[in-house]
Amino acid sequence: MSKVKAPASTKRSLCPISSTLDIIGDKWTLLILRDMLFMQKRQFGDFLKSPEKIATNILTNRLSKLTEIGLIEKHAYQNNPPRYEYHLTQAGRSLKPVLFEIMQWGIENVDSVYKPKAETLARVKSA
Secondary structure (H helix, E strand, O other): OOOOOOOHHHOOOOOHHHHHHHHHOOHHHHHHHHHHHHHOOOEHHHHHOOOOOOOHHHHHHHHHHHHHHOOEEEEEEEOOOOEEEEEEOHHHHOOHHHHHHHHHHHHHHOOOOOOOOHHHHHHHHHO
């Protein structure tokens, strides 16, 4: 598996946690990855329908960043007008257990969040 390309300008230290946060540590990046991993969202308009209401300029920026570093790939599915789908790379898919654990932590420790049923969690984990 090829390594993701961490932007040199954002690298703060050699710590693996710090370096990983430099790549995926903002809210919008994590929510896009969540949508791709657990909700199978692939198209620009699909991401805009998420309840968090990401702005189009932020979505464009994060999709470009995720493509540049190698967590997703951009594929044209229509030429006129140009339309694209985004697909996780192997490195992107490898984040699934990480995001699942973040979700699980939120369910167990954060007040006033959606508490899915056990069978829903099992389905999401195995998807």
